[in-house]
Amino acid sequence: MTDCLFCRIVNKEIPSRLVYEDEKVLAFEDIKPQAPAHILIIPKKHLASLKEADENDQNLLGYLLLTARKIAQDKGLAESGFRLVINSGPDSGQEVYHLHVHLLGGRRFGWPPG
Numbered sequence: 001m002t003d004c005l006f007c008r009i010v011n012k013e014i015p016s017r018l019v020y021e022d023e024k025v026l027a028f029e030d031i032k033p034q035a036p037a038h039i040l041i042i043p044k045k046h047l048a049s050l051k052e053a054d055e056n057d058q059n060l061l062g063y064l065l066l067t068a069r070k071i072a073q074d075k076g077l078a079e080s081g082f083r084l085v086i087n088s089g090p091d092s093g094q095e096v097y098h099l100h101v102h103l104l105g106g107r108r109f110g111w112p113p114g
């Protein structure tokens, strides 16, 4: 048993709207979408944030990005464009301390971010 929300989603102790799963990563729809498409891509391995990642995670981090790219392609977002966000630590607004990549698409985003 873990008290990490996303580990519990990985372990299927909490339901999610799954988009993609393999041995290394899981992708599911964000429960509070900020865009027409809002998907979270997470490593199955628990890493609290990017701060906790090191060189042993190099392949995994690349794999997360390539998975996000593949999902963006599959969802038809690749041509119009999409945004990836990794919040890390208090100033970023990170709420769930299990590393995740936000994949956002389906609308125009502003810059700089709020």
Ligand code: AMP
Binding pocket: 005, 014, 016, 028, 029, 030, 031, 032, 033, 040, 086, 087, 093, 094, 095, 096, 097
């Ligand atoms: P962050 O602020 O980067 O830590 O983002 C955490 C994200 O997780 C937010 O966009 C939440 O809406 C989302 N979230 C929280 N709980 C769940 C859940 N049970 N299923 C799916 N997404 C969730």
Ligand code: ZN
Binding pocket: 004, 005, 006, 007, 008, 045, 046, 047, 097, 098
């Ligand atoms: Zn976790």
